[in-house]
Structure formats: C-alpha cells, structure tokens
Amino acid sequence: MSFVPEPALASPRIAQVAAAVEAGDRSALDALWQEVEASGAPLMEQVEEDDSRTLVTFLWRDPGATENVLVVLYSAPSDGDLSKYTMDTVTGTDLWYKSYFLPSNLRTTYLLSVNDSLEPYDSYADVLARLPGYRPDPLNPRDFPIFGNEQNKYIVSVLELPAAPGQPWNVARRGVAKGKTQLTTMDSTILGTQHHVGVHVPPGYDPDGDDYDVFLLFDGWAYYNFANVTTVLDNLLHTGRIPPYVLVMHSNLDQQVRARELPCHPPFHDFLRDELMPWLRENYNVTKDPQRTVVGGSCFGGLAAAYVAHRSPDLFGNVISQSGSFWWPGRNSELEDEWLTRQYERSPRLPIRFALEIGSLEGPIGEFDPMTTHRNMHDVLQERGYPVDYSEYAGGHDLICWRGSLVDRLLSFHTDRRPAVTR
Structure with missing residues (x-):
C-alpha cells in the first residue's frame, strides 16, 4: 500500500x-x-x-x-x-x-x-x-x-492516528515483579567479531529448579532500549499469558557487521550453535527442547531467525519474523532471488512454527519488494504444511510498530494459556 x-x-x-x-x-x-x-x-x-x-x-x-x-x-x-x-x-x-x-x-x-x-x-x-x-x-x-x-x-x-492499536504491554505496571537483566560481551572465535548479549531472567528465577523457555532475539539492543521488551515479558508473565522465559538479546557490533552476519550467513549460524547456545546452557537453567525455544527478529533479524531454524530445527522450533528481509540477496549476487524461501520450498517439512508479520506500507523500495516477497514466503510455508500465524499491520518498516506487535506474535505460540486474574 x-x-x-x-x-x-x-x-x-x-x-x-x-x-x-x-x-x-x-x-x-x-x-x-x-x-x-x-x-x-x-x-x-x-x-x-x-x-x-x-x-x-x-x-x-x-x-x-x-x-x-x-x-x-x-x-x-x-x-x-x-x-x-x-x-x-x-x-x-x-x-x-x-x-x-x-x-x-x-x-x-x-x-x-x-x-x-x-x-x-x-x-x-x-x-x-x-x-x-x-x-x-x-x-x-x-x-x-x-x-x-x-x-x-x-x-x-x-x-x-486515533485508532492505532494500543501498546499497553510496553509500559511498566505497578505491582508487577521485574526480572533481572545482565549485559555482557562475547568474542566469537568462529566469526572473529564481538557480540553484545543481554540476558533477562524472569522474577523468581531459580537456577536449580525447572528449566526455562528461551527467547533469542536479534537486534536486542534496539528492542531493549526502544521497545521495552523486558517490561513486555514481565507484564505477560504476570498475567499468565506466557511461561517464564529467559530472554537472550543479541546485538552485532555495528550496522556493517550486522549486514554481513545476519542475512543467511553460515558462520553466524555456527556461532549460535557452537558458541552462544552452549554458553547460555552452561550459565543459565534453560531448556534444550526446541519446541520451547523461540528465535526472532526484525528485518535482517527476521530473515536470520528463519534461516537458523531451517539449519538447526533441533535448536529452534519457533520463529518470529517482523518484516523479515525475504527479498534477500537482491542485486549483484550469485544466489537466486528469495533464496531462503526457495530452501523451505525444496526441503522436507521441519518441526518449526512461524509467526510472521509485515507492514501494509512496505511496498517496493528501489529494487526490493518486501511485501510481495514476504507473502511468497508465507505461501510457501503454508503449502509445505507449516503452522503459520500471519499478520499485515497498518504501518511501515518501523520498530514503533514492532514493539507492540511482538506481543501478538509471541502469544501465537501460547494460545492454550488463559490470562491470570490479577488485582
């Protein structure tokens, strides 16, 4: 549009x-x-x-x-x-x-x-x-x-505009217990780059109790600072809408590194599989069950989430993609257009659930057509039999939208949970 x-x-x-x-x-x-x-x-x-x-x-x-x-x-x-x-x-x-x-x-x-x-x-x-x-x-x-x-x-x-959907989960609420966030840096031997990693544990986190669900989120610095994602998870947990998650917020060193490592980059997948996830399991009480593990992001981060799940469905069983860059790789590449979509089209169905969204304003920009390529990915996933929660929201390629709609995408994996009665 x-x-x-x-x-x-x-x-x-x-x-x-x-x-x-x-x-x-x-x-x-x-x-x-x-x-x-x-x-x-x-x-x-x-x-x-x-x-x-x-x-x-x-x-x-x-x-x-x-x-x-x-x-x-x-x-x-x-x-x-x-x-x-x-x-x-x-x-x-x-x-x-x-x-x-x-x-x-x-x-x-x-x-x-x-x-x-x-x-x-x-x-x-x-x-x-x-x-x-x-x-x-x-x-x-x-x-x-x-x-x-x-x-x-x-x-x-x-x-x-007057009827824009509310974003109540992003606002801290009185009486809601807050989790704890620890920020660290990680040097990757595989990539040769440094990574910022923030880990948010839910209130009452018990390192020796039952293991916790995992949510790995790319561009974590932006979601942490500008989308209040830790507040979102605390509020949702308080009302019983989600189980307790250990949230892992990953950020690349800068935009140039991000543009190289996030878009379907095999060494980045290897970094997640062989360095980040083992480090997480060594230091936090988290599940090894892929069906209780979510990987997500926006733009290149949404593309990366779908890619690493395709490569390692034994690690990541749930994908959130907000305006994922499924047009990639674009011009001047030896790879075919919409490369990742073609991989899902040609592969046997994997045990992955998807929550996809894109803004109604995301029409063609120069040589890229985000809306058409996003719909193509959605159609391929449906044809291959994947469970897909899909939405086209009123907006553009904007964190101001994603900060609210992230809630809906995460809740699509927890439709069996009833909200708790709070006073």
Missing part, C-alpha cells in the same frame, strides 16, 4: 487560514501557529463520514530560504516524480503544508527533507545514502530513536 498526497487544498483548517490571509486578516495564521506550538503537528481532521480514514496535514514553518519540503512517509517515494510529494504554500505566509488521507488505525514514522534535490531514487542504496540529510519534524514533539546509541541516535518523527 502506498499513499498519494491530496493535490488540492483538502484541509478545512488550512483553507480557513488561506481565506483569512487573502482577505487581509492574519489572525487565523497566528492562531494556527499557537495551536501547533501547544499541541504539535501534524494536523488531524475528520472530514468524511467514513471514520476509517483521517485527513493528516503535515506542516512546515519557513524560517526563510525554503525552496521545497519533501514528506518522507515510512520510505522514500519510488515512482520517480518526487515533486508531487512536496509541500504547498499559503501565498504570502510562512506556512507550508501537505495533506494525506490515511487509515485511522495507522502508526508509523516519517521524516522531512528540506530543499531536497528531488532527484529520483535509482536504488535502495540511494535511499539509504540520502537518509542522513533528512530530519525529524521540528513541529512534532513525538519522536522515536530507531538505532544508534545514547550519544548518537537516529531520530524519526512518530505519527499515531
């Missing part, structure tokens, strides 16, 4: 300002900026009888020398002509705007590109190369870091 901006002045509020300014009255403009300062942008207006769509108007206040402002919703526009995505102006004012009708249940992120070159993107690499020139919306106080560290975060602006 992609969204095209409204070509005409669709916002009643902006139309009111434009009419007042044309009549020589600038008080409506002043009132708008005062409202934005108090409540933030973008504007959201219900202008149709059908409340499934909301008119969203993005704003820019021109400090001077603005030539254009490009709204980058989820990903860069891919149809070549970028001019139709740039903001319009109210003549004689500092007000720039662009309106979209968007699903009222949408949660996503966006950026602005001020004085953009408007050169069409010719590849996904081109999109990534231009990202550092984009900026969060200075009129929107709701922002979100998607990667980086405390000193150097990459910040995007958050857009949450």
Whole structure:
C-alpha cells in the first residue's frame, strides 16, 4: 500500500487560514501557529463520514530560504516524480503544508527533507545514502530513536492516528515483579567479531529448579532500549499469558557487521550453535527442547531467525519474523532471488512454527519488494504444511510498530494459556 498526497487544498483548517490571509486578516495564521506550538503537528481532521480514514496535514514553518519540503512517509517515494510529494504554500505566509488521507488505525514514522534535490531514487542504496540529510519534524514533539546509541541516535518523527492499536504491554505496571537483566560481551572465535548479549531472567528465577523457555532475539539492543521488551515479558508473565522465559538479546557490533552476519550467513549460524547456545546452557537453567525455544527478529533479524531454524530445527522450533528481509540477496549476487524461501520450498517439512508479520506500507523500495516477497514466503510455508500465524499491520518498516506487535506474535505460540486474574 502506498499513499498519494491530496493535490488540492483538502484541509478545512488550512483553507480557513488561506481565506483569512487573502482577505487581509492574519489572525487565523497566528492562531494556527499557537495551536501547533501547544499541541504539535501534524494536523488531524475528520472530514468524511467514513471514520476509517483521517485527513493528516503535515506542516512546515519557513524560517526563510525554503525552496521545497519533501514528506518522507515510512520510505522514500519510488515512482520517480518526487515533486508531487512536496509541500504547498499559503501565498504570502510562512506556512507550508501537505495533506494525506490515511487509515485511522495507522502508526508509523516519517521524516522531512528540506530543499531536497528531488532527484529520483535509482536504488535502495540511494535511499539509504540520502537518509542522513533528512530530519525529524521540528513541529512534532513525538519522536522515536530507531538505532544508534545514547550519544548518537537516529531520530524519526512518530505519527499515531486515533485508532492505532494500543501498546499497553510496553509500559511498566505497578505491582508487577521485574526480572533481572545482565549485559555482557562475547568474542566469537568462529566469526572473529564481538557480540553484545543481554540476558533477562524472569522474577523468581531459580537456577536449580525447572528449566526455562528461551527467547533469542536479534537486534536486542534496539528492542531493549526502544521497545521495552523486558517490561513486555514481565507484564505477560504476570498475567499468565506466557511461561517464564529467559530472554537472550543479541546485538552485532555495528550496522556493517550486522549486514554481513545476519542475512543467511553460515558462520553466524555456527556461532549460535557452537558458541552462544552452549554458553547460555552452561550459565543459565534453560531448556534444550526446541519446541520451547523461540528465535526472532526484525528485518535482517527476521530473515536470520528463519534461516537458523531451517539449519538447526533441533535448536529452534519457533520463529518470529517482523518484516523479515525475504527479498534477500537482491542485486549483484550469485544466489537466486528469495533464496531462503526457495530452501523451505525444496526441503522436507521441519518441526518449526512461524509467526510472521509485515507492514501494509512496505511496498517496493528501489529494487526490493518486501511485501510481495514476504507473502511468497508465507505461501510457501503454508503449502509445505507449516503452522503459520500471519499478520499485515497498518504501518511501515518501523520498530514503533514492532514493539507492540511482538506481543501478538509471541502469544501465537501460547494460545492454550488463559490470562491470570490479577488485582
């Protein structure tokens, strides 16, 4: 799904300002900026009888020398002509705007590109190369870091429409016992790289009692810092929705190493099998049962989860993939397109359960088509007889979405558990 901006002045509020300014009255403009300062942008207006769509108007206040402002919703526009995505102006004012009708249940992120070159993107690499020139919306106080560290975060602006699904499990609750998290680093002999590993044990963890279920999560640093995943597990355990898990949060050293090691990389699988999992079992009271072991991640992490389970179903019996990169390897590779999907298609059915999801906005980006390739993987798994929980949520390739939907994917493995009665 992609969204095209409204070509005409669709916002009643902006139309009111434009009419007042044309009549020589600038008080409506002043009132708008005062409202934005108090409540933030973008504007959201219900202008149709059908409340499934909301008119969203993005704003820019021109400090001077603005030539254009490009709204980058989820990903860069891919149809070549970028001019139709740039903001319009109210003549004689500092007000720039662009309106979209968007699903009222949408949660996503966006950026602005001020004085953009408007050169069409010719590849996904081109999109990534231009990202550092984009900026969060200075009129929107709701922002979100998607990667980086405390000193150097990459910040995007958050857009949450009125009917966006709640994310109550990510918020710490009074009276819920908290588990304990220990962070460490691990040097891999197999890979020759260093790995950050965080292990979260549930409240009341007993090293000598019954063994614990395992959840291995790639890009763990991001899920830990920006998705409150340990709080999620504590809350779900408190209500009886899941068994007690030992959560293993794995993170690569940097983005370059991540891009090499996560996408179907045999030595990374060997690192998990021969170094990380033995270390975990030596230091924590965890199960060896693959049916009680979950491996998951997003983007390359979702691809990696499906890959390592295919290689070692005796270790990993449950896979969570959030917007997995099943298009891999892409251009300039000797491997065939959608390589991992083809492996599942040609292999005997393995004892693995899947929980897959992708955002409705994840259309083609340059040479990649995440939605089509994700559906192809889903269809192959179903044809081969795998149990698959599948969802297409309203949003993009966004941790702001994954942080909430991760709950649904994990719960799909525990449909037999009834919520506990809490007071």
